[in-house]
Amino acid sequence: MNKIITISREFGSGGRELGRKLANHLDIPYYDQEILAQIAQKTQLAEDYVQKVMDTEAFFHFPITVGRSFNPVRNVVLEQNNSIFIEQHNIITDMAKRSDCVIVGRCSDYILREYNPLRIFVYAAPEHKMERCRRRDEKEAALTDKELKKNISNINQDRARYYKFYTGQEWGNKNNYDICINTSNLSIDHIVKAFSGLIS
Amino acid sequence: MNKIITISREFGSGGRELGRKLANHLDIPYYDQEILAQIAQKTQLAEDYVQKVMDTEAFFHFPITVGRSFNPVRNVVLEQNNSIFIEQHNIITDMAKRSDCVIVGRCSDYILREYNPLRIFVYAAPEHKMERCRRRDEKEAALTDKELKKNISNINQDRARYYKFYTGQEWGNKNNYDICINTSNLSIDHIVKAFSGLIS
Numbered sequence: 001m002n003k004i005i006t007i008s009r010e011f012g013s014g015g016r017e018l019g020r021k022l023a024n025h026l027d028i029p030y031y032d033q034e035i036l037a038q039i040a041q042k043t044q045l046a047e048d049y050v051q052k053v054m055d056t057e058a059f060f061h062f063p064i065t066v067g068r069s070f071n072p073v074r075n076v077v078l079e080q081n082n083s084i085f086i087e088q089h090n091i092i093t094d095m096a097k098r099s100d101c102v103i104v105g106r107c108s109d110y111i112l113r114e115y116n117p118l119r120i121f122v123y124a125a126p127e128h129k130m131e132r133c134r135r136r137d138e139k140e141a142a143l144t145d146k147e148l149k150k151n152i153s154n155i156n157q158d159r160a161r162y163y164k165f166y167t168g169q170e171w172g173n174k175n176n177y178d179i180c181i182n183t184s185n186l187s188i189d190h191i192v193k194a195f196s197g198l199i200s
Numbered sequence: 201m202n203k204i205i206t207i208s209r210e211f212g213s214g215g216r217e218l219g220r221k222l223a224n225h226l227d228i229p230y231y232d233q234e235i236l237a238q239i240a241q242k243t244q245l246a247e248d249y250v251q252k253v254m255d256t257e258a259f260f261h262f263p264i265t266v267g268r269s270f271n272p273v274r275n276v277v278l279e280q281n282n283s284i285f286i287e288q289h290n291i292i293t294d295m296a297k298r299s300d301c302v303i304v305g306r307c308s309d310y311i312l313r314e315y316n317p318l319r320i321f322v323y324a325a326p327e328h329k330m331e332r333c334r335r336r337d338e339k340e341a342a343l344t345d346k347e348l349k350k351n352i353s354n355i356n357q358d359r360a361r362y363y364k365f366y367t368g369q370e371w372g373n374k375n376n377y378d379i380c381i382n383t384s385n386l387s388i389d390h391i392v393k394a395f396s397g398l399i400s
Contacts, residue, residue, distance in 0.1 A: 123375070182375070197393050
């Protein structure tokens with residue numbers, strides 16, 4: 001069975017950087033935005049729409065009546081959103097079958113649970129996440145502390161809700177992961193070096 | 201400043217084995233039962249009593265009246281228990297000042313917070329902890345699943361209460377640690393190799 005590494009991460013914690021560098025270090029594929037593009041292609045939905053559903057919308061469109069519904073519009077949206085999750089499931093499973101790889105986000109730890117992935121959760125202290133956001137994005141750098149903190153918190157709440165909605169599990173609960181790593185006091189390069197020792 | 205590694209661990213997760221092997225691998229001192237022995241020596245209390253206070257009793261003896269109390273017996277016990285914590289604090293701080301080291305348990309992550317230790321929390325799935333307990337202890341091997349599960353849970357609850365009582369923090373909450381490692385699917389030897397890369 002291929003060696004799969006899944007990375008779940010708090011927004012602003014450096015999880016994406018960790019995933020990319022780990023994949024580079026191990027010389028294996030890294031999947032992140034590719035998943036989104038492939039879902040858009042397969043569902044014939046716009047990439048922006050897919051991103052929005054995956055980020056925030058899934059749970060808002062769930063119909064109040066399950067089964068027979070008197071609201072056909074709502075059902076169309078539900079079917080679209082479900083098709084996104086089904087494609088996400090298929091695409092991620094195909095990636096895991098193809099070769100060793102690193103997959104970031106998108107419930108991949110749960111979707112691939114039968115592949116025994118190394119499940120990593122990346123997190124950091126609030127001030128560390130704020131500092132990292134400001135370093136990488138001019139728009140975020142212009143926000144006040146309060147605004148930026150709120151932005152980060154909202155994105156992480158959306159991730160938690162999406163994960164809960166599709167997996168029934170609690171996002172960030174350490175029992176759902178093999179390693180939880182706090183990037184507040186450790187350099188990503190050091191972590192990559194250490195983790196690659198766990199895999200090889 | 202010396203490099204200090206503190207290990208907090210769920211009972212049955214292999215945290216002590218991880219600590220000992222990590223110290224061996226890095227060729228630095230490992231402190232665990234030594235702390236207990238030194239506290240007993242400095243407080244002139246029996247080692248068994250010190251162990252009991254550290255495991256379970258601290259919070260039961262806290263007086264209801266704070267400050268002037270009409271119950272001198274209770275105050276003696278409180279003073280004894282406080283002296284245990286004060287000695288624990290002094291001994292652990294001395295160890296951190298002396299050289300690089302690995303310290304297991306005893307709120308060392310909190311006591312040494314100004315020394316920027318690498319704070320590791322070791323945990324595992326319930327069935328994994330049961331299996332490990334049975335492997336290492338004949339008495340535990342003879343218990344039913346229900347009894348053993350209850351034993352493990354009680355010990356972990358005591359550790360959480362002791363930690364909360366003296367630090368005000370939540371034991372096992374990932375935000376209080378740099379790495380949380382789940383030993384259910386990873387070998388201790390692999391983890392040691394990886395973590396030593398984080399330190400050196």
